[in-house]
Amino acid sequence: xxxxxxxxxxxxxxxxxxxxxxxxxxxxxxxxxxxxxxxxxxxxxxxxxxxxxxxxxxxxxxxxxxxxxxxxxxxxxxxxxxxxxxxxxxxxxxxxxxxxxxxxxxxxxxxxxxxxxxxxxxxxxxxxxxxxxxxxxxxxxxxxxxxxxxxxxxxxxxxxxxxxxxxxxxxxxxxxxxxxxxxxxxxxxxxxxxxxxxxxxxxxxxxxxxxxxxxxxxxxxxxxxxxxxxxxxxxxxxxxxxxxxxxxxxxxxxxxxxxxxxxxxxxxxxxxxxxxxxxxxxxxxxxxxxxxxxxxxxxxxxxxxxxxxxxxxxxxxxxxxxxxxxxxxxxxxxxxxxxxxxxxxxxxxxxxxxxxxxxxxxxxxxxxxxxxxxxxxxx
Amino acid sequence: xxxxxxxxxxxxxxxxxxxxxxxxxxxxxxxxxxxxxxxxxxxxxxxxxxxxxxxxxxxxxxxxxxxxxxxxxxxxxxxxxxxxxxxxxxxxxxxxxxxxxxxxxxxxxxxxxxxxxxxxxxxxxxxxxxxxxxxxxxxxxxxxxxxxxxxxxxxxxxxxxxxxxxxxxxxxxxxxxxxxxxxxxxxxxxxxxxxxxxxxxxxxxxxxxxxxxxxxxxxxxxxxxxxxxxxxxxxxxxxxxxxxxxxxxxxxxxxxxxxxxxxxxxxxxxxxxxxxxxxxxxxxxxxxxxxxxxxxxxxxxxxxxxxxxxxxxxxxxxxxxxxxxxxxxxxxxxxxxxxxxxxxxxxxxxxxxxxxxxxxxxxxxxxxxxxxxxxxxxxxxxxxxxxxxxxxxxxxxxxxxxxxxxxxxx
Numbered sequence: 001x002x003x004x005x006x007x008x009x010x011x012x013x014x015x016x017x018x019x020x021x022x023x024x025x026x027x028x029x030x031x032x033x034x035x036x037x038x039x040x041x042x043x044x045x046x047x048x049x050x051x052x053x054x055x056x057x058x059x060x061x062x063x064x065x066x067x068x069x070x071x072x073x074x075x076x077x078x079x080x081x082x083x084x085x086x087x088x089x090x091x092x093x094x095x096x097x098x099x100x101x102x103x104x105x106x107x108x109x110x111x112x113x114x115x116x117x118x119x120x121x122x123x124x125x126x127x128x129x130x131x132x133x134x135x136x137x138x139x140x141x142x143x144x145x146x147x148x149x150x151x152x153x154x155x156x157x158x159x160x161x162x163x164x165x166x167x168x169x170x171x172x173x174x175x176x177x178x179x180x181x182x183x184x185x186x187x188x189x190x191x192x193x194x195x196x197x198x199x200x201x202x203x204x205x206x207x208x209x210x211x212x213x214x215x216x217x218x219x220x221x222x223x224x225x226x227x228x229x230x231x232x233x234x235x236x237x238x239x240x241x242x243x244x245x246x247x248x249x250x251x252x253x254x255x256x257x258x259x260x261x262x263x264x265x266x267x268x269x270x271x272x273x274x275x276x277x278x279x280x281x282x283x284x285x286x287x288x289x290x291x292x293x294x295x296x297x298x299x300x301x302x303x304x305x306x307x308x309x310x311x312x313x314x315x316x317x318x319x320x321x322x323x324x325x326x327x328x329x330x331x332x333x334x335x336x337x338x339x340x341x342x343x344x345x346x347x348x349x350x351x352x353x354x355x356x357x358x359x360x361x362x363x364x365x366x367x368x369x370x371x372x373x374x375x376x377x378x379x
Numbered sequence: 380x381x382x383x384x385x386x387x388x389x390x391x392x393x394x395x396x397x398x399x400x401x402x403x404x405x406x407x408x409x410x411x412x413x414x415x416x417x418x419x420x421x422x423x424x425x426x427x428x429x430x431x432x433x434x435x436x437x438x439x440x441x442x443x444x445x446x447x448x449x450x451x452x453x454x455x456x457x458x459x460x461x462x463x464x465x466x467x468x469x470x471x472x473x474x475x476x477x478x479x480x481x482x483x484x485x486x487x488x489x490x491x492x493x494x495x496x497x498x499x500x501x502x503x504x505x506x507x508x509x510x511x512x513x514x515x516x517x518x519x520x521x522x523x524x525x526x527x528x529x530x531x532x533x534x535x536x537x538x539x540x541x542x543x544x545x546x547x548x549x550x551x552x553x554x555x556x557x558x559x560x561x562x563x564x565x566x567x568x569x570x571x572x573x574x575x576x577x578x579x580x581x582x583x584x585x586x587x588x589x590x591x592x593x594x595x596x597x598x599x600x601x602x603x604x605x606x607x608x609x610x611x612x613x614x615x616x617x618x619x620x621x622x623x624x625x626x627x628x629x630x631x632x633x634x635x636x637x638x639x640x641x642x643x644x645x646x647x648x649x650x651x652x653x654x655x656x657x658x659x660x661x662x663x664x665x666x667x668x669x670x671x672x673x674x675x676x677x678x679x680x681x682x683x684x685x686x687x688x689x690x691x692x693x694x695x696x697x698x699x700x701x702x703x704x705x706x707x708x709x710x711x712x713x714x715x716x717x718x719x720x721x722x723x724x725x726x727x728x729x730x731x732x733x734x735x736x737x738x739x740x741x742x743x744x745x746x747x748x749x750x751x752x753x754x755x756x757x758x759x760x761x762x763x764x765x766x767x768x769x770x771x772x773x774x775x776x777x778x779x780x781x782x783x784x785x786x787x788x789x
């Protein structure tokens with residue numbers, strides 16, 4: 001074997017391959033070409049546009065640092081949703097952002113400090129996603145009093161931190177209401193149908209905590225509001241990542257006459273959907289529109305109680321850009337603030353009777369107006 | 380000459396390499412891995428898109444990621460900017476030393492077992508058990524004492540608790556191997572899952588901090604955590620812990636090289652049958668070395684709880700598994716573990732700097748890290764393999780019994 005020829009050939013092929021790659025920086029000449037007409041446009045339009053051009057030259061409206069929860073981007077839920085908030089803000093306000101994806105708890109502090117210490121660029125706001133960042137942010141908010149932070153899902157009591165939590169109970173109330181209205185009716189859609197002679201619903205939780213109990217409390221209150229006789233069966237599986245346990249818990253509920261099971265159990269909920277398909281009943285998803293993200297179960301997912309992590313990220317950046325940063329405040333995002341909502345299933349949601357949808361919409365209005373107050377802990 | 384012969388000759392050469400040669404080989408491997416990594420960064424830089432102003436230009440071609448910047452950040456960033464005048468004791472260097480300290484203990488844990496001929500993959504589980512025990516018992520003890528006296532008493536107490544519980548957990552696979560002939564690779568892996576599961580159950584139930592949404596124990600008071608000495612407080616690093624680590628390295632070195640027990644361990648590792656024939660109690664040595672190995676793992680857990688987090692939280696980082704690589708990198712030599720842990724610490728801490736300073740995705744940085752470790756570890760790994768395949772002494776002796784061997788080697 002001629003080694004030299006092989007090396008040469010590999011080298012040539014490699015360089016050719018590299019040059020042939022579709023990516024790389026966009027062409028410099030192309031950039032100037034697109035820039036020059038813009039400039040001429042500016043001069044045509046006069047004063048107003050020139051100011052706009054000047055602002056872009058003086059740099060972005062704000063520099064934002066993102067510290068995601070462990071699990072990182074590409075998780076299809078929490079972090080990706082937070083990222084969509086910052087991307088939207090980039091489009092709307094012309095901010096720039098930098099991202100850090102810690103893979104262990106000890107790195108939260110490291111990244112928060114790196115953003116806080118950085119002077120090139122100087123970060124105007126550091127977004128900390130997820131409740132596990134509480135401890136490190138409590139320390140760092142004190143160490144860097146001039147740096148503004150925001151945290152999602154927890155409350156840090158410091159003048160330079162804006163804390164955002166969600167009113168999961170409000171969205172869950174709507175889910176419970178919809179469920180209790182449907183369970184007494186004869187209703188069938190997709191792969192599921194109800195058993196009208198029993199008025200029962202199910203709730204499957206992950207690890208029992210104050211946060212997940214808010215889902216349960218809202219769901220139970222909504223169910224009671226729709227039909228006082230509705231029984232809500234509850235089960236906490238003790239894990240957010242145990243589909244088998246979710247399936248078992250939900251199967252038992254369907255056997256006991258529950259028509260619709262709502263889960264707040266992360267990936268455990270996948271098992272709830274499986275059980276719904278097996279039993280030919282319905283389920284309600286959580287956090288994201290799960291009839292889209294788990295589309296193989298779309299024929300049993302009536303709707304999802306979504307939690308919009310992008311809303312606080314976008315909101316905090318917006319208030320920072322406008323100079324109204326709510327430092328030191330603890331904000332709770334409910335239906336009114338676009339923090340939570342009930343969305344109907346992508347494929348069978350449209351089959352929900354109009355009367356039910358109307359009643360849910362009315363309840364939504366009532367909660368927003370403050371006519372209905374939803375309890376935060378189960379009775 | 381067949382390729383098998385050639386491979387055997389290379390192995391033999393590796394096994395016979397002197398210390399200076401080994402350092403040279405490792406440095407060359409490091410350089411080679413950086414070169415290969417740079418090419419990967421360049422290729423990845425061609426496969427993504429960016430604006431012209433963000434790109435760097437080599438050989439007249441634009442690339443989105445700059446390999447020079449990546450490796451500059453990876454190493455200099457981890458050392459806290461030693462050349463740019465911005466070195467501060469509160470900086471990234473403390474993070475590097477923090478990681479180094481923890482990896483020292485897990486590395487020693489694996490190295491000790493390896494020397495006894497046992498593959499302890501259970502360091503992670505032993506660390507988790509030791510960590511939880513430390514968090515719970517130190518918290519109880521912290522009610523009794525406080526202040527400076529508290530720190531002086533509680534920290535050694537915590538380390539001992541970690542060592543005892545880690546050691547007990549490590550002794551389980553030891554007993555299973557010695558008296559039931561159960562393969563330690565299987566049992567230690569299984570015990571890792573058990574440790575993770577049971578501690579999660581405990582920390583989300585009986586020992587859970589009611590104030591916190593996370594599955595964690597009640598945080599230890601300040602005086603029950605490693606004190607900040609000179610620098611590193613903001614990065615949760617304590618020189619005291621590093622001193623413990625250096626002491627442990629020295630202690631294990633002494634134990635292995637200069638005591639009768641260490642001799643038992645080493646001979647059992649090299650040639651179990653001969654060791655037993657020579658009077659070593661094989662069963663006792665297996666249990667003792669796995670217990671001691673577990674104790675080092677447990678101390679790593681105690682350090683993580685008392686230095687880094689100040690509480691035990693479910694989902695500990697995989698220091699235990701990194702310890703296996705550290706140990707292989709060090710050729711299972713306690714002194715080498717110190718340096719290997721430092722290299723590993725630099726890479727771990729540098730990764731966060733790279734992620735912060737460049738657009739290079741963290742996954743790619745992980746690949747670079749893996750390349751460096753793979754390249755540096757491989758010569759040592761082949762040496763270990765080689766020692767079993769070829770005879771390291773390999774001087775032709777008349778009584779060797781292998782008549783053709785001496786001449787064939789020349």
